[in-house]
Amino acid sequence: MFVDKAKIFVKSGKGGDGCVSFRREKYIPAGGPDGGDGGRGGSVIFEADEGLRTLMDFRYKNKYIAMNGENGKAKKMFGKDAEDLIIKVPPGTIIRDEKTNLVIADLIAHEQRTIVAKGGKGGKGNVHFKTATRQAPNFAEGGNTAQEKSIILELKLLADVGLVGFPNVGKSTILATVTSAKPKIANYHFTTLTPNLGVVEVDKKSFVLADIPGLIEGAHKGIGLGLEFLRHIERTKLLVHVVDISGIEGRDPYDDFNKINDELKQYTERLSKKHQVVVANKIDLMQSEEVFKSFEAQINKLGYEVFSISAATGKGLKELLRYIAKALDEIKEEPFIEEEEKYKYYTIEDNDNNEIIVRKENEYYVLEGKRIEKLFYSTNFEDMDSLRYFQNFLVKRGIVEKLNELGIEDGDIVKIFDFEFEFYN
Structure with a gap:
């Protein structure tokens, strides 16, 4: 059977979380932080393979998920990077983002590759957060989030x-x-x-x-x-x-x-x-x-x-x-593509996207974005150093200033995902 169009879901791997760890060795009763970094998550990569002729395999499997990066370990050991997920398609396959219908890639040559979903970068271990005034950071950075999207595969025959x-x-x-x-x-x-x-x-x-x-x-x-x-x-x-x-x-x-x-x-x-x-x-x-x-x-x-x-x-x-x-x-x-008929291409967004959205929704002030999500889940709210790092980040990034511009007052509620906090300037 010949199949020339298929819809599938792809998801890259999340970056591994940084490790919170302290040296606990003999004769070193109060060792410093030694938490290692997390490994990078696997990317989803498409590769043209001249041995394939149809998209039939995608009728039976339509969900492809790469592995997450390994979390960091003690003794400054890095977590293992996850292997990339390689998906093979016939030459002549056009890959489109379903949401925008824009072309991600047009694979026409044997072994030509393209990254469709980037793996998340691993988070930093607590060894990176040691300062002169913060000798024992009890927090680490979470790994970057995965990318996921629904895509359309469209095959055009490459015949003479x-x-x-x-x-x-x-x-x-x-x-x-x-x-x-x-x-x-x-x-x-x-x-x-x-x-x-x-x-x-x-x-x-x-x-x-x-x-x-x-x-x-x-x-x-x-x-x-x-x-x-x-x-x-x-x-x-x-x-x-x-x-x-x-x-x-x-x-x-x-x-x-x-x-x-x-x-x-x-x-x-x-x-x-x-x-x-x-x-x-x-x-x-x-x-x-x-x-x-x-x-x-x-x-x-x-x-x-x-x-x-x-x-x-x-x-x-x-x-x-x-x-x-x-x-x-x-x-x-x-x-293959005439000058006047070039595709409009989709740009793969970076999962290191640092944009933080600040908006007002009814009586709430809402913070959104991958960077704030990563920071939020990396914060140990029961640890004063970690909480202070969280607050300093909001100040340095201008988030507090944006909240003030929106008219926030002491006692107002700030929402980060499903969590609510009272604001005090």
Whole structure:
């Protein structure tokens, strides 16, 4: 099964907490602080792996959580850093932040990596808080918080050549005939519901061929499965436009050709400008040679090369493949993203974010932010030195000044998360 879109939840590891510890060795009755730092939490990293072809694994597992960093230890021992969580995806995968729909990364090359959620930095042990006036700090710093987010994975095939055309014109038969791919083939519409890939070898050259499921009118608006399939054509270098020249279904091949090209143009102007080769399939079922000659003349006027083939018998396929291989060598490599269509990228926020929000909510004064959260959970409110450090931090960071600007008075309530304190200046 081919899966080209998936939603998953990722969470990095929290940084390990710093340790509160004091030397307790023989002949050293009142040793100083020796608490070590916490280790860094694991980051969530995505890596492109050319051995993968689909996003199917994400249908069965959609939650990925990295390990937390180890807490610091006595004797100034650092906690162990957690291993990063590596998630492998096929090349051609776009990673989006679900909340903003902005692109985090576009992984197109084998082993290309990107960090999606950074691991939290480890907290400092109490050895860092010793001063001339604070000889025995009974507190340490907590580790930085983890990052978590829901993301959307979107796969665009990385094929050299894409087969396009209406349903049941013989695209899957062509793929099965010229490659070792084995798509499901039958004489009814929409046999192919998922793109198929195959490798073509001709005259010591090779290229990747993708059978894109049949398009219909209105595909660019999402009618049928249009948008799901059109995205896979974007990254091909060349399009092989297949039409049914036999007319056994009462369709006009020239009219079909124009309708499909209009769908490509409506989806994005860039698709309509791609190099195209037109293939008139099912010539073995054609009633008259004049039908092909008339079609060829119309297409030639538009500037396209036309080949007549029979995918069922193999007639004309070798000439077609040689032409495609030569054309691929001559087509100039284009960037995957045109200058005017560059993605808007999401910036991974730093979990060391120091911003503290001070606001008034009804009768309460509220303090919010990762930095205040880290400070709050690092504070030992039963220890005078730790409490004094907490208060000094609020003063030095200008938090008390901001509270005064909001009109706080002695006895008013300050909320930090679910905890409430009386304010006295």
